[in-house]
Amino acid sequence: MVDIVTPLVIGSLTVATWSLMYKENEAYRIAEDLTVGVMAGYVFYVGVNNVNTKNIQPLLQGDWTQLIAIALGILLWLQMIKSLRRYSRYSMAILSGVGTALALTGVLQGQILAPIRGLFLPPGADLMTKFTHLVSAIAAITTVMYFFYAIKPSGVMKPVSMTGRWFIYIALGSIAGSMVVSNATFIYDRAQWFLYTPYAWIPLVVACVVIIYDIARNR
C-alpha cells in the first residue's frame, strides 16, 4: 500500500508545483505551503533531537559542563522578550567571537597562502593550458583595475578598464548560464523519477486531463 500511496502523493505534489507554469492555482499554493511547513517541522525536529542527544542526555548522565551550553542557548531565546533582550547579547557575542576567530585562523592558510602557492606553480605543458593561464592573468589584472577607483580611467587606463568590464560581463554570463543548468536539473530529476517509479505517472496523466478540461472550458 505504501508503495502505491507514496509515489501518488509525491507525484501529485510535483505536478501541483509545476501547475504554476499553466496558471496560479490552489493546488500550487497547497504544495508550496506544505513544502515550507514540512521542511520547517523537520528542521525543528532535528534541532530538538540534536539538543537532546548532545546536551540534555549527557547532562542527565552527570556531564555538568553541558549546563554552560544550555544556559547560553536559553539566553539566546531571551531575544524574544523585550525587557530581557540585552542578555541574549552574551550568547551572540560568543557565537560571533568564536566564528570570527575560527575564520581568521583558517583564512591565512586556507585562502591566502595555499592559493598563492598555486599561483607560482608552472602553468602546464600543453599550449592550451598556457593560453588559459595567460587569459586568466589578463582577466584578473584588468578586472582589478576596473574596480580601482583611485585613478580615473583615462588614457592608457581606459582600454584596460574596459577589458576588465568585458571580463566581468563574460564571468557573470557564465555564472548565470551555470545557474540555469543547475536549476534545470530539478526538472531532469523529476522526469526520471516520474518514468522510473511505478504508479508515479498517474498524477501526471490526471494533471494533463485537468489542464485540457480547463482549456476547453475557458475556450
Next chain:
Amino acid sequence: MSLFDYLERDRRPIFLVLLILCFLPVLFPLNLPVNIEYWTSNTYGFVESLQPGDVVVMPCDIGGATVAELYPGYLAIAKHVLAKDLRMVIMTFNAVGQIMVEQTIIDAGWQAAVDRGEKVYGVDFVALPYIAGFEAAFAQFAQDTHSTVNVDIYGNKIEDLPLMDDVHSFRDVKFVAFASASMPDPHMRQWTPYIDTTGFCYISLGYFFSSNFVFLRSGQWIGFINGVKGAAEYEILAGFPGRGLTFMDQSSVTHLYAIALLILGNAVAYRARTRARSEVIA
C-alpha cells in the same frame, strides 16, 4: 494569428515543450559522448589508489533544494568506496542532510551489503547524525572527531563502534568527499592543515565551477565533481552508469531547445521592432 504573435501573448507552450524534452531522453536514451575532465579523473584515480580498509569520510550536506544536482555525484563516489572495500564514515553538517545520509546507505548498496552479510555496520561503515555549528563543526570534527559526536544516527554510542576507534581526526582519514550547496571556503579554511595526509574532493553545484579552480590549482583538492556533468563522468569512470548520464542527455536536448528559443526570441523582437518602425513611418 501567426506562431510569433501567439508566443508573444502566451508563453506556456514554451514550458510544455521544455517538459516534453526533459522526458524524451529518459524514454529514448541518446547516449551522447561525455568528455571526462581531469578534475573528475583525478578524484577517481585517487579513490582507486586507496587500499582496502582505508577510511573515507563523506559529509553529505545535501538538502531538498540541491539533491538533484549533488546527489548523483555523491552517490557514484559512495558506490565506488563500497566497491573498493574501503571503510566509510558518512555524516552531515546540514540540518536536513540526515535524510540523504540514510538514503545514500540504501542507494549506494551499503545496506544491501549488510543484508548479504558482506559488510558489518560499525565495522565497515558508520552513519553519524547532523553536527550543528557549520564552520566551528568543520574544525572540531576534523581536529577531534569524538568530541563532536557522541552517538550515531541509530543512537549507538561512538565508543561502541569499532570503526570509530580508528578515526579520531582527519589525520586518520585518507579521503574526504564532501557534497555541499554552500561555497567550499569555510570547509577549506578549517581543513587545509590536513591536505598533506588527506585527499579532499568537493561535490559541487555547477555554478561554483569557476571558483573551484582556486582550490584545485593550489593542491588543496585532489579534484572536484562538477554538478551532474561531473557525476556522469564519474559514473563512466567507475562503471556505474546511473542518473548522471541520463541527466547529460536531458541537458543536451534542453540546451539545444534553449538555443532555438534564443534565436526565436531575437527574431520575435526584431519583427516587433521593424513593425513598430513601419507603423511610425505610415
